[in-house]
Amino acid sequence: MMTPTRYVFIVITLIICLHYILTFTHEDYGRATSLNNIKDKWSLGGSRPSNYVPPKGEFLDEDVRPAPARKANATFVILARNGDLTGVIESIQRLEDRFNRHFHYPYVFLNEEPFTQEFKQRTRNMISGTAEYGLIPKHEWEQPPTVDENKAREAREEMIRENVIYGGLYRNMCRFNSGYFYRQELMMKYKYYWRVEPGVKYFCNLDYDPFLLMQDENKVYGFTLSLYEYQRTIPTLWDATKEFIRQNPQYLPRDNAMSFISDDGGKTYNLCHFWSNFEIGDLDFWRGEAYSKYFEHLDAQGGFYYERWGDAPVHSIGAALFARKDQIHYFDDIGYRHEPFQKCPQGDLHTRGKCSCDPNDDFSHVPYSCTYRYERMF
Ligand SMILES: Nc1nc2c(ncn2[C@@H]2O[C@H](COP(=O)(O)OP(=O)(O)O)[C@@H](O)[C@H]2O)c(=O)[nH]1
Ligand SMILES: *[C@@H]1O[C@H](CO)[C@@H](O)[C@H](O)[C@H]1NC(C)=O
Ligand SMILES: [Mg+2]
Numbered sequence: 123m124m125t126p127t128r129y130v131f132i133v134i135t136l137i138i139c140l141h142y143i144l145t146f147t148h149e150d151y152g153r154a155t156s157l158n159n160i161k162d163k164w165s166l167g168g169s170r171p172s173n174y175v176p177p178k179g180e181f182l183d184e185d186v187r188p189a190p191a192r193k194a195n196a197t198f199v200i201l202a203r204n205g206d207l208t209g210v211i212e213s214i215q216r217l218e219d220r221f222n223r224h225f226h227y228p229y230v231f232l233n234e235e236p237f238t239q240e241f242k243q244r245t246r247n248m249i250s251g252t253a254e255y256g257l258i259p260k261h262e263w264e265q266p267p268t269v270d271e272n273k274a275r276e277a278r279e280e281m282i283r284e285n286v287i288y289g290g291l292y293r294n295m296c297r298f299n300s301g302y303f304y305r306q307e308l309m310m311k312y313k314y315y316w317r318v319e320p321g322v323k324y325f326c327n328l329d330y331d332p333f334l335l336m337q338d339e340n341k342v343y344g345f346t347l348s349l350y351e352y353q354r355t356i357p358t359l360w361d362a363t364k365e366f367i368r369q370n371p372q373y374l375p376r377d378n379a380m381s382f383i384s385d386d387g388g389k390t391y392n393l394c395h396f397w398s399n400f401e402i403g404d405l406d407f408w409r410g411e412a413y414s415k416y417f418e419h420l421d422a423q424g425g426f427y428y429e430r431w432g433d434a435p436v437h438s439i440g441a442a443l444f445a446r447k448d449q450i451h452y453f454d455d456i457g458y459r460h461e462p463f464q465k466c467p468q469g470d471l472h473t474r475g476k477c478s479c480d481p482n483d484d485f486s487h488v489p490y491s492c493t494y495r496y497e498r499m500f
Contacts, residue, residue, distance in 0.1 A: 209320025325457025326475025
């Protein structure tokens with residue numbers, strides 16, 4: 123039988139239970155009841171209903187500015203190995219944050235091996251535009267059979283002995299970037315490109331479209347940093363170039379940028395080159411007759427393998443000779459770092475771009491930079 127005391131006890135227990143149930147199902151920011159509950163309360167999503175509409179004056183990312191009225195026929199291009207994923211992600215994050223989240227340009231990734239699912243998923247997830255992944259044909263990557271491997275190996279071994287940077291590696295990549303990236307299948311539908319490498323930094327907001335600048339001002343090549351090449355990697359590049367010029371003088375416009383690459387009217391190369399890990403350029407310029415013939419001429423010498431011709435001097439000489447100097451653009455407002463050098467915009471440009479770099483750390487005007495030679499041309 124139920125005694126009155128026991129009856130009162132049961133009723134009190136029920137009341138206490140009911141109180142707890144009501145307390146914990148009710149929205150209560152002061153009390154954490156479980157780990158999930160804490161996570162919910164801390165994340166933006168958890169405290170807002172899923173159909174949250176920001177009130178006027180408060181905006182989410184995409185609302186910051188309207189979609190641009192005009193876009194260029196352009197893409198980012200990233201040559202990378204699967205193992206470069208971490209660095210590639212870092213570069214994309216900075217590029218998206220500082221520029222592309224407002225513009226949504228696509229990306230083309232290129233590799234001589236198939237990209238892994240992980241590489242594709244993690245990069246695609248970072249990107250506000252579309253992404254495509256291309257496999258480079260073997261014959262456009264590997265050392266061509268016309269190159270004498272014994273001679274090439276001796277050259278590599280000698281450079282390694284002399285501690286030349288990248289003495290033993292690197293050659294397929296340099297030849298590919300010199301003569302093949304702009305005619306990969308995925309690149310053919312574009313006119314302009316922006317080259318991106320793993321682990322680079324973009325320090326400033328870019329609130330105009332540099333591709334449209336290229337298009338509207340008829341530019342073909344854009345750079346941020348320039349410096350001197352190691353003579354040891356290109357002993358015969360200038361001789362090969364002079365031979366090409368002699369045979370094809372018609373490809374050189376009168377107001378070209380020869381004075382950027384030569385201090386004696388073309389007799390010798392002063393080793394100046396635009397640092398090609400950053401480039402914004404016109405793909406049709408590389409695809410054009412002058413540069414195509416120039417690349418074929420260089421490739422036939424075998425110097426990409428018998429020496430260590432880099433894509434930076436090859437592109438720079440090509441741009442300096444076959445374009446007018448006013449078609450080469452100095453992006454002095456793009457803050458950029460690729461180890462170990464950086465371009466940090468100065469003065470108003472630094473302020474306007476909300477740049478995060480130290481303006482005192484700027485490679486552009488140190489003695490080892492070639493940028494003053496560019497500025498002196500105008
Ligand atoms: N797919 C592929 N990409 C490469 C290879 N070697 C270099 N790269 C890429 O080529 C670019 C230049 O290489 P990197 O190691 O950054 O050379 P550095 O900037 O001159 O020191 C980067 O975008 C690399 O990811 C390679 O063997 N395969
Ligand atoms: C983009 O540029 C490429 C190369 O010039 C050209 O073939 C293609 O037709 C262009 N696409 C558009 C939409 O203009
Ligand atoms: Mg690099």
